[in-house]
Amino acid sequence: MVDTSAAIRRGHPIIFILFTALSFITAVIASTLVSDYNSNNNAPSDGVNGAVRFLVFCGWWGFLFGILFTVFFLTGKGGILTSIAGHGIWIFLTWLFFVAGAGALTNNVDGSCGNRGPSFPYCNSVKALEAFSWMAWIILTLMLGIVAFVGAGSFRGGRSVKEGLA
Template structure:
């Protein structure tokens, strides 16, 4: 069997940083829209307002999950002065000492929950806005229409990234399970 730990150690930070960046964008756009809806009372429909609120939750949830996993895997490039500094500078993921959080199962559970939240939020907003839409043909006033379209686009982009990440975790989990390893072991 091919040792894939080097590829995981390279791809893991890249994928989580990319997802965390997209989650931050979704969270900021949704936060702005919800604040404007609250202060002006001008949400286009109650369904769009509720979907935007759910994406506010999903965006900050995704940012939190991404930040936790990025902080667990980041590794300082500066040589440590002592053994305790080495442990502090090396993320739990790369040191393989993170326990359940950095295990294959931990990744699977966190990504699956996040995947469900993002799918529900993106699908709800898409349904409430009618999918690909023009701001002019709604038949009712639609303030912040372009911001809502951007929110929907970034929500689907984040969901696609999560789908790919979750598929990789499922693949390596199945491979570990069939290879006699436990899903409790580290991903890399």
């Protein structure tokens, strides 16, 4: 059995801070786009508008819970929230949110929004939102794999997934 606790104690804050930063950037870009679309009434389509609004939720969800998980992990508090199961459930749910939001935006942008001309306002911001939401999803995929690896190791070692991650 490989002891992963030292690597997790070092890596957990790093990967969660990276994810939290990407979530914050996603939330700010999406919030700005929603504000601009609302004030100017110029959303390129209902699909883009809906995807951007959902990514506002995803970004702030990831940012707030990312901070909570990091603080609870560093302080050693949080109980079931900071357990292997707690991490797995939250990461999987957040992974689903981000893949749905990023996929919906990608589907509604249809490649290069620059080809649409003035009918697609804030094209560069939409493309940046798309990129940051996919980057957050990639980080979540990595986190989900690590939690699955640690969870499988805890089952093989006779431990419970209710125990702490490290």
